[in-house]
Amino acid sequence: NAGVTQTPKFRILKIGQSMTLQCTQDMNHNYMYWYRQDPGMGLKLIYYSVGAGITDKGEVPNGYNVSRSTTEDFPLRLELAAPSQTSVYFCASNGGGPDNEQFFGPGTRLTVL
Amino acid sequence: AQSVTQLGSHVSVSEGALVLLRCNYSSSVPPYLFWYVQYPNQGLQLLLKYTTGATLVKGINGFEAEFKKSETSFHLTKPSAHMSDAAEYFCAVSDRSNYGGSQGNLIFGKGTKLSVKP
16 A cells, blocks of 8 residues: 655756646546645645646646546646746545544655746 | 644743644644654654544654644643654644545644754
């Protein structure tokens, strides 16, 4: 049981490039989330999904897109990378309900130069 | 809108001393309350949570927190700090009234970095 896995661990992008951050969970959780973490700012929700085929915007969705074709996978797409997207990205999943624990992946550290 | 305030971005204690990390929330309806810990270069893991019932909640690694509705607070404590407690701690809330929409969405505080001196 690997929990939540994310790839890659690190990435450097040039301005204007695109990439996809991968996230997979093996706990059969319906709810999945993408956060970004910037120093001293806590975590901000980018997008979330309550099940396969259903996604919605969080607090900071601009410049990102997501899809959820399976229960296990929740990739985050960056189009036209900008320096403001330099951050650490975390994927998380939840078995259901706002009182449940979120399980976090190890994170992807992205630098846009 | 919900918000979470963590007083002190950085707290330093001596090994063996009391740890107190403060968290206040703003909501007319008490939310579900969580404390997560993040060790360097790792993801977050749950320390403890309050959903209902007893207001003093015990978590992993000897930490506990008390929900005080009158003070809208959920402060985290540990009687005796250990070097291994050095990490960043995040208080988070989720809206117990929002079952139909953004289920499980967490609002995080900005975090408190705990340093433990030998």
